[in-house]
Amino acid sequence: MSAGSMTVLAPTDAELLQAQADLWRHSLYYLTSMAFKCAVELGIPTAIHNLGGAASVEDLVTALSLPQNKLPFLRRVMRLLVTSGIFASDSRAHEETYRLKPLSWLLVEGVDAEDHTNQKYFVLSTVSKHYVEAALSLADWFKKDLAPPLPSPFEELHGVPLLHPEKTPLLDNDLHNTVLEGVAAHDNLAIGTIMRECHDLFRGVKSLTDCCGGDGTTARAIVKAHPDIKCTVLDLPDVIKNAPADGVINYVGGDMFKSVPPSHAVLLKLVLLHWSDDDCVKILEQCRKAIPSREEGGKVIIIEIVLGPSLGPVMFEAQLLMDMLMMVNTRGRQRDENDWREIFMKAGFSDYKIVKKLGARGVIEVYP
Numbered sequence: 001m002s003a004g005s006m007t008v009l010a011p012t013d014a015e016l017l018q019a020q021a022d023l024w025r026h027s028l029y030y031l032t033s034m035a036f037k038c039a040v041e042l043g044i045p046t047a048i049h050n051l052g053g054a055a056s057v058e059d060l061v062t063a064l065s066l067p068q069n070k071l072p073f074l075r076r077v078m079r080l081l082v083t084s085g086i087f088a089s090d091s092r093a094h095e096e097t098y099r100l101k102p103l104s105w106l107l108v109e110g111v112d113a114e115d116h117t118n119q120k121y122f123v124l125s126t127v128s129k130h131y132v133e134a135a136l137s138l139a140d141w142f143k144k145d146l147a148p149p150l151p152s153p154f155e156e157l158h159g160v161p162l163l164h165p166e167k168t169p170l171l172d173n174d175l176h177n178t179v180l181e182g183v184a185a186h187d188n189l190a191i192g193t194i195m196r197e198c199h200d201l202f203r204g205v206k207s208l209t210d211c212c213g214g215d216g217t218t219a220r221a222i223v224k225a226h227p228d229i230k231c232t233v234l235d236l237p238d239v240i241k242n243a244p245a246d247g248v249i250n251y252v253g254g255d256m257f258k259s260v261p262p263s264h265a266v267l268l269k270l271v272l273l274h275w276s277d278d279d280c281v282k283i284l285e286q287c288r289k290a291i292p293s294r295e296e297g298g299k300v301i302i303i304e305i306v307l308g309p310s311l312g313p314v315m316f317e318a319q320l321l322m323d324m325l326m327m328v329n330t331r332g333r334q335r336d337e338n339d340w341r342e343i344f345m346k347a348g349f350s351d352y353k354i355v356k357k358l359g360a361r362g363v364i365e366v367y368p
């Protein structure tokens with residue numbers, strides 16, 4: 001077949017004009033992220049909340065002490081953020097007012113509600129200069145013939161890995177702290193939902209190790225819902241030394257690559273996405289050694305994204321963007337069911353079951 005006969009048919013006039021609009025959208029989506037960052041830095045969600053849940057641009061300019069001549073510019077930013085689904089607007093009244101949506105509610109500071117975890121630092125880390133520069137270097141990274149284990153574009157560009165307790169602060173201490181706060185906010189979001197949705201998951205479990213359980217926030221929520229479970233948190237010694245001595249959770253400082261405290265079940269919540277497949281196999285091997293046989297109820301519980309289009313295009317896009325986030329900035333990744341199955345089998349497990357969907361994530365039980 002000649003090259004000429006393989007040429008795509010010329011688009012129609014309507015298709016061409018649509019293609020140009022799509023070209024604008026895909027080239028300029030970064031401006032949505034930057035407008036979003038701007039709204040978070042200005043504190044617009046908190047201002048709307050403090051103004052009773054609805055505010056005009058005039059109200060916002062006054063509340064935020066912005067110069068009056070910025071008013072028409074703020075209106076344009078808000079118009080984009082409404083169209084992007086971040087705020088709601090009401091134009092029935094004489095002047096347009098803006099309201100919070102669930103997403104912008106997550107960015108209000110000082111809300112005292114059980115299910116509220118302020119996501120400000122997640123936003124500020126993901127749109128930080130260092131992350132954006134790493135993403136800008138992606139094509140250069142692809143062209144470089146780097147020796148394995150492959151550094152992420154972030155590590156290759158900035159010379160240090162992300163989230164390394166000693167090395168990342170040498171690059172930028174503020175970035176390191178912002179990322180730590182962002183990860184904690186991200187990981188603690190929806191713990192109440194997980195407990196409500198996954199009540200049965202912990203039924204019959206006598207003891208549980210929360211592997212990489214940090215300061216014990218998840219473990220405390222589990223014990224609150226299931227007071228009979230004996231809960232242990234494993235994390236690095238430097239993290240455990242700052243954990244609250246609550247007398248309920250047993251905190252163990254250690255290294256999951258060397259051993260995991262034995263228990264009926266091991267929980268890995270939002271851990272494996274940070275690690276390569278080879279490292280995941282090593283971690284899972286230690287988890288397998290820590291639990292009894294399947295007949296005795298032994299299992300590893302994993303709460304993570306399971307990539308796939310079944311939840312619809314918006315959720316799938318969100319999952320794929322989270323995979324890009326990991327690819328650009330870490331050596332980790334998000335995984336589809338085949339990827340998960342492969343690492344479970346390599347780590348010596350016999351079977352697994354995706355027991356629940358939790359938004360963009362899945363809950364997987366893995367059996368020895």
Ligand SMILES: C[S@@+](CC[C@H](N)C(=O)[O-])C[C@H]1O[C@@H](n2cnc3c(N)ncnc32)[C@H](O)[C@@H]1O
Nearest residue numbers: 187212213214235236239254255256257269270
């Ligand atoms: C992304 S957080 C885990 C999130 C947590 N499971 C949650 O759902 O809130 C990663 C945690 O892994 C811990 N960690 C990293 N390397 C570790 C290791 N080798 N052994 C034990 N913990 C480790 C870090 O200190 C950090 O607290």
